[in-house]
């Protein structure tokens with residue numbers, strides 16, 4: 001049986017956090033055997049946030065190292081950066097021409113930005129079309145992402161359908177998002193969705209000091225130690241769910257409910273568990289970071305392999321829209 005194809009991406013806009021990991025990146029590693037997997041560094045998306053040469057250079061390299069440290073294997077998967085395949089921006093333009101403003105105005109990310117009264121760039125507004133291009137160029141079946149990207153994958157589906165309908169040919173395959181139910185939205189240290197822009201993250205490759213600082217700053221209620229507590233309302237417990245074995249979580253839950261555990265102890269257990277999880281990743285990351293030439297080679301090679309696929313697709317697109325004359 002031929003393998004299905006998946007594509008996903010992360011924006012290089014600073015260190016990934018455990019929300020990125022449990023919501024999306026963990027699936028990346030698990031899925032690379034079963035699928036023809038394509039993992040992208042979404043650097044043109046990041047340009048909406050970082051407009052500084054050195055910073056963007058570094059962010060791209062860092063994220064590539066992160067991918068490799070997590071276990072993405074360039075022999076199994078294509079690892080590449082978006083800007084190496086200019087077909088992405090070309091196709092995004094074509095999608096812009098068949099997309100209406102009101103349709104894009106319904107995007108959650110745009111609406112959120114508007115509510116916050118930010119000056120919204122055209123790039124931010126058009127973001128779903130570039131993301132649709134990322135996905136549709138590669139005949140993708142599955143897009144593993146966290147809940148916050150679900151709507152963007154739906155935009156890609158709608159856009160594929162619309163294009164196929166307008167030009168009368170099934171050029172694009174309809175992709176589906178793959179979302180891990182229980183960790184679709186990983187909470188940050190303040191209980192809101194963990195997000196770089198909210199400043200409530202625990203970085204995925206954090207040092208013990210950083211983990212300690214982040215966990216110790218989680219706000220908690222002021223109930224005295226021996227009063228029963230609902231673990232589901234506790235931000236520390238929500239994170240325990242990600243880092244505890246099920247039998248340990250069961251015991252913790254009981255201790256919360258019986259009022260047998262204080263915030264300090266609960267936080268100390270969490271720090272220990274997070275560090276035990278992160279320490280080997282940190283080590284692997286440090287090793288890879290010593291060989292930047294290898295990291296750049298991975299990107300270059302991935303870029304060539306992705307480009308070969310994207311070029312073929314764009315030939316078909318140019319043909320059906322009517323710009324290909326020779």
Ligand code: TYM
Nearest residue numbers: 008009010011019020023024042145146149184185186194
């Ligand atoms: P980005 O870089 O914001 O996030 C990367 C992935 O992490 C997931 N995620 C979370 N999951 C659960 N809980 C959280 N608190 C949490 N925070 C982030 C995101 O859902 C995402 O899967 N637009 C994308 C990047 C992108 C892309 C693509 C993805 C560009 N082109 C094509 C898939 C396919 C983004 O900004 O992700």
